[in-house]
Amino acid sequence: MMVTLTIDGRSIKVREGSTILQAVRENDIYVPTLCDDPRLEPYGGCRLCLVRIKGMARPVTACTTPVTEGMEVETTNEEIEGLRRTIVELLLSDHPTDCMICEKAGDCTLQELAYFYNLRENRFEGERRKYADSDGNPFIERNMEKCILCGKCVRVCNEVQGVNAIEIAYRGFSAKVCPPFEKDLDCEFCGQCVSVCPTGALMGKISMGMGRQKDIEKVESVCPYCGCGCNITLHVTRNEVIRVSSRPESLNEGWLCVKGRFGFKFNSSPERLKYPLIKRNGQFEETSWDEALDYVAERLGDIKDSYGADAIAGLSSARCTNEENYLFQKFMRAAIGTNNVDHCARY
Amino acid sequence: MDETDCMVNIAKYFLEFTQAESCGKCVPCRIGTKRLLEILQRITDGRGRPGDTGLLEKLSNDIKSASLCGLGQTASGISVMSIRPTSMRSAVLQVYARTFSRIPYLKSSARAAPCVQGYVLQELLWERRNSPTRSSRRYA
Numbered sequence: 001m002m003v004t005l006t007i008d009g010r011s012i013k014v015r016e017g018s019t020i021l022q023a024v025r026e027n028d029i030y031v032p033t034l035c036d037d038p039r040l041e042p043y044g045g046c047r048l049c050l051v052r053i054k055g056m057a058r059p060v061t062a063c064t065t066p067v068t069e070g071m072e073v074e075t076t077n078e079e080i081e082g083l084r085r086t087i088v089e090l091l092l093s094d095h096p097t098d099c100m101i102c103e104k105a106g107d108c109t110l111q112e113l114a115y116f117y118n119l120r121e122n123r124f125e126g127e128r129r130k131y132a133d134s135d136g137n138p139f140i141e142r143n144m145e146k147c148i149l150c151g152k153c154v155r156v157c158n159e160v161q162g163v164n165a166i167e168i169a170y171r172g173f174s175a176k177v178c179p180p181f182e183k184d185l186d187c188e189f190c191g192q193c194v195s196v197c198p199t200g201a202l203m204g205k206i207s208m209g210m211g212r213q214k215d216i217e218k219v220e221s222v223c224p225y226c227g228c229g230c231n232i233t234l235h236v237t238r239n240e241v242i243r244v245s246s247r248p249e250s251l252n253e254g255w256l257c258v259k260g261r262f263g264f265k266f267n268s269s270p271e272r273l274k275y276p277l278i279k280r281n282g283q284f285e286e287t288s289w290d291e292a293l294d295y296v297a298e299r300l301g302d303i304k305d306s307y308g309a310d311a312i313a314g315l316s317s318a319r320c321t322n323e324e325n326y327l328f329q330k331f332m333r334a335a336i337g338t339n340n341v342d343h344c345a346r347y
Numbered sequence: 348m349d350e351t352d353c354m355v356n357i358a359k360y361f362l363e364f365t366q367a368e369s370c371g372k373c374v375p376c377r378i379g380t381k382r383l384l385e386i387l388q389r390i391t392d393g394r395g396r397p398g399d400t401g402l403l404e405k406l407s408n409d410i411k412s413a414s415l416c417g418l419g420q421t422a423s424g425i426s427v428m429s430i431r432p433t434s435m436r437s438a439v440l441q442v443y444a445r446t447f448s449r450i451p452y453l454k455s456s457a458r459a460a461p462c463v464q465g466y467v468l469q470e471l472l473w474e475r476r477n478s479p480t481r482s483s484r485r486y487a
């Protein structure tokens with residue numbers, strides 16, 4: 001069922017049950033948001049997406065209000081922009097204005113909004129939350145002074161990852177996102193929370209100080225770790241991968257695991273294996289593929305002749321493609337002649 | 348509580364309550380009521396800044412329109428009512444009138460403590476300095 005409504009004077013048709021925000025986005029109308037992510041449940045916390053609906057006493061949040069037939073929505077006017085401005089200004093009044101040294105600068109929604117509303121002076125300057133302690137976990141830099149309490153990290157950890165490693169503790173002005181008992185984060189370190197955070201409150205430790213956003217070249221790739229084959233985007237500066245992200249519209253919806261998101265340092269490791277090695281006199285020596293393959297074929301033939309095909313077993317990898325794994329079992333069965341073949345992801 | 352109590356102190360009391368009760372989910376209530384309280388606090392401490400009463404009213408109204416639940420929506424109401432520049436000023440002008448018998452008696456139930464009266468008089472002076480044609484009578 002489709003519903004027809006009017007947004008900023010335009011007649012618009014959307015699916016019944018959509019929210020106003022979905023309708024607005026489908027039609028390329030800009031409404032600022034901080035706590036919304038299309039992949040998560042609506043929250044209604046940041047209040048930036050306020051819109052006016054004809055006949056309603058107060059402005060309502062577009063992200064939590066479903067459309068109804070004949071609704072007349074206004075997404076921008078002086079009153080609404082004034083409210084949005086006040087909200088951003090309030091957020092900035094409790095925010096370290098650290099953009100000069102912040103990893104997120106250039107890719108930060110809060111910074112973008114401050115730019116959009118041209119906020120320099122702050123009418124509401126006052127006390128700021130100050131947290132001295134830093135989180136000792138190995139993967140995620142948590143700077144809760146920069147947190148705007150949009151709750152996205154909490155929701156993604158709960159709704160998508162199913163881990164519930166963090167929650168919002170305390171309340172009012174003292175509200176704070178933290179792991180149980182404010183201990184160091186101890187979770188799967190999937191980094192889903194880092195990927196949805198609109199500010200620099202959550203960043204990958206591995207990427208800290210590695211370069212500004214503007215210098216990054218983004219290269220689309222596929223995660224080499226497992227058979228899921230998640231789509232990843234490599235952030236490259238000076239020929240070095242400094243961060244991995246994933247696009248929300250990819251097959252894995254932008255979600256990765258700890259390996260895909262943070263396990264990329266092997267890329268530039270000096271110990272990385274780049275050539276085949278043959279052990280001679282107790283020492284590994286670099287060699288050519290031709291020589292290595294001839295050597296393997298010869299040794300496999302010798303073993304098969306002396307002890308039979310079943311003396312040989314093959315273990316392939318989830319990091320190979322389906323086609324490669326198919327070929328490998330074909331090789332073991334048809335060329336070697338044994339059913340001793342398995343795959344690391346099959347246990 | 349009776350008509351001799353300072354309305355600004357009452358507003359402060361209510362805002363302290365709101366601060367304790369705010370869940371912290373939405374921005375206007377979480378940070379906004381904190382800022383309202385801070386502004387009131389500095390006025391009563393004698394550190395008020397020019398334009399503070401207007402800022403209070405603007406912020407109160409924005410919190411009222413933008414908050415998620417009834418707590419934020421009503422929390423700022425008390426400050427809108429009790430510290431609305433006009434009513435606070437009328438309270439001050441009332442004292443002023445009684446003292447100097449220059450301005451006719453102004454009807455208002457809102458009273459403010461001496462610190463606030465001092466601030467409002469100061470603010471009137473600031474404004475007068477900026478627009479010399481304005482008369483304090485207009486605030487009645």
Ligand code: SF4
Pocket residue numbers: 095096097098099100102103104105106108109110111146199200201
């Ligand atoms: S989180 Fe955003 S607004 Fe805050 S300091 Fe970093 S770049 Fe600036």
Ligand code: SF4
Pocket residue numbers: 153156157161163164165166187188189190191192193194
């Ligand atoms: S890294 Fe993953 S598991 Fe850990 S808090 Fe973030 S979303 Fe939850």
Ligand code: SF4
Pocket residue numbers: 146147148149150151152153154177193196197198199201202
């Ligand atoms: S840490 Fe980031 S995602 Fe989590 S609530 Fe704070 S700003 Fe939002």
Ligand code: SF4
Pocket residue numbers: 223224225226227228229230255256257258259260261
């Ligand atoms: S290792 Fe993780 S990120 Fe990489 S493909 Fe597998 S699940 Fe996806």
Ligand code: FES
Pocket residue numbers: 032033034035036043044045046047048049050061062063064
């Ligand atoms: S996006 Fe709607 S309230 Fe935050």
